[in-house]
Amino acid sequence: MIALVRLRLAGFVRTGRALAPVLAGLLALGVLYGGGRARPAEAYGVSAVVLFPVLAWQTKILLDVEPDVQRRLARVVVGPARERAAGLLAALVAGLAVVVVALVLPWPIGGLTPAAGPDGRSALVGVALGLWAHLLALPAAVALGALASRAITRSAGYGVAVLAVGAVGFVVLGLSGSLVPWLVPPVMATARAVTGPVAFGTGLLLTGWAALWSAVALTGYAWGRRTRA
Amino acid sequence: MRLDGVWLRYRRHGPWVLREVDAAIGPGEVAVVLGRNGAGKSTLLQLAAGVLRPSRGRVTDRPATVGWVPERFPADQPFTVGAYLAAMGRVAGLPGPAADRAVAHWVERLGLTRFHGVRLPQLSKGTAQKVGLAQALLRPPGLLVLDEPWEGLDAAARELVPELIGEVLAAGGAVLVSDHRGETVRLPGARQWSVAEGTLTEAAPTEGSAVAVVELAVPAASLATAVARLRADGHQILRIRDHAVPATATPPGRPVAGPPTAEGVSPERPGPAAEVSR
Incomplete structure (x- = not known):
């Protein structure tokens, strides 16, 4: 399966289609950190929100870059479960690279301040919270991108629609005061939480919420792929 | 490998492409799937190969290693012939050196040596089809599924296909092959499965049924x-x-x-x- 992950990542990078989401991500980070120095936890929380649709889009592109027949060839060779898992794993690896860039890039461009905030929280704690926020967003974004991929939607139009509705819903339903916040992954809720002290119970709740949402979405992807080779 | 009461349709409430298909093929056997365009030959082959999942019924006893040659090889990929085949060998579970040896063998055997460093999108249809054949044979298949394998091949390669099928059969594998050009006359003794109106029928074997051109x-x-x-x-x-x-x-x-x-x-x-x- 690792060989298939490598093959798909190589295809994604070599076609040049990785460039568009990377540029979009860099643009978003540039806008986010262009206004001056921010404290890490708060800035990273917003960064995770901003990157969520970018990561989902990147996942869709990565899964769609492989021709349908090649995906079916892989299915024959490694079996349906491993073929699905390899695509998701490749998307997670590509997403992790974006997360690393999102965590590191703000420092050399002066977007973050290492000074402790008024609440006494150190920059290191802020970075840890930022990493947590991004890692909560990544599996959910991969799941959304997978649901929008051509293997599921079978057409470019439906794929873009799933991605757009997912991204808009993610923001609208994630707003403070939303009636159905559980319909979307808790990335916005996490961004709000990291502005202050994060209680252990809150952290556990948000982590469980994100994990459950991702699991449900990925199960939907796996179910949809049963009859969609 | 056995298909037991297999039905297939591509979408819910869509028309049935295959209905109540029962078939079996054992080691050392070759079956030719015949039928007009759109009859469901490729669908049947994809069910056998494991690309498609039956809507009803089941496919059992499929060998662990299946080689599938699609009707059209997906050449729109950013790899050279050698890099693609090596990667597919590793995907098939061959260790690096074994994959490289298998690639070298099949590249030479299928006359792809001068295309080893050529990118897949630059290949002609026939050469791409040879790459499709090579990827299916990197690991000796227990079941080889060939969808119109002669399409686009040159004369020498067309002659090679029955030879390759014979080798798979000799090694104890089974072969399913579809054909609408009559090339399967090159496979004397093959069982004949006909797909029509969503159903599969097998021509009764007759003494001396081998044909020639x-x-x-x-x-x-x-x-x-x-x-x-x-x-x-x-x-x-x-x-x-x-x-x-x-x-x-x-x-x-x-x-x-x-x-x-x-x-x-x-x-x-x-x-x-x-x-x-x-």
Whole structure:
């Protein structure tokens, strides 16, 4: 399966289609950190929100870059479960690279301040919270991108629609005061939480919420792929 | 490998492409899947290979290693022939050196040596089809599924396909192959599965059912009469071609302009086949 992950990542990078989401991500980070120095936890929380649709889009592109027949060839060779898992794993690896860039890039461009905030929280704690926020967003974004991929939607139009509705819903339903916040992954809720002290119970709740949402979405992807080779 | 009561449709409430299909193929057996365009030959082959999942019924006893050659190889990929095949060898579970050895063997065997460093999108249809064949054979398959494998291949490669099938059979593998050009006359002794109206029927085996291709030249003016007579005698006309053009150079499925030639075989009954030309 690792060989298939490598093959798909190589295809994604070599076609040049990785460039568009990377540029979009860099643009978003540039806008986010262009206004001056921010404290890490708060800035990273917003960064995770901003990157969520970018990561989902990147996942869709990565899964769609492989021709349908090649995906079916892989299915024959490694079996349906491993073929699905390899695509998701490749998307997670590509997403992790974006997360690393999102965590590191703000420092050399002066977007973050290492000074402790008024609440006494150190920059290191802020970075840890930022990493947590991004890692909560990544599996959910991969799941959304997978649901929008051509293997599921079978057409470019439906794929873009799933991605757009997912991204808009993610923001609208994630707003403070939303009636159905559980319909979307808790990335916005996490961004709000990291502005202050994060209680252990809150952290556990948000982590469980994100994990459950991702699991449900990925199960939907796996179910949809049963009859969609 | 066995298909038990397999039904398939591509979407819920869509039309059934295959209905109540029961079939089995064992080690050392080859079956030719015949049927008109859109009858469901490729669907049946994809069910056997594991690409598609039956809507109803089940496929059992599928060998662990399956080689599938799709009708059209997906050449729109950013890899060279060598890099792609090496990667597919590793995906198939071959360790690095073994994958490299398998790639070197099949590249040489299929005449792909000078294309080793060529990118897949730059390949001709026939050469891409050879890459499709190579990827299916990197690991000796327990089941080899070939969807129109002769499509686009040159004469030498067309001759090679039955040889490769024979090797898979000799190694204890099973082979399923679809064909609409009559090339499967090259596979004497193959079982014949016909797909029509969503159902699968197998022609009853007959003694001496092997067929052969005979080339004949007929005057252009009496071509229609000759073809009609051959058909009336139970022979199958495979194609009509220009006598001036070698048979192997005739574009597949397309009659050429100029004095025509016909090929015929007789799968309906034992006896000689005829290729009629003039």
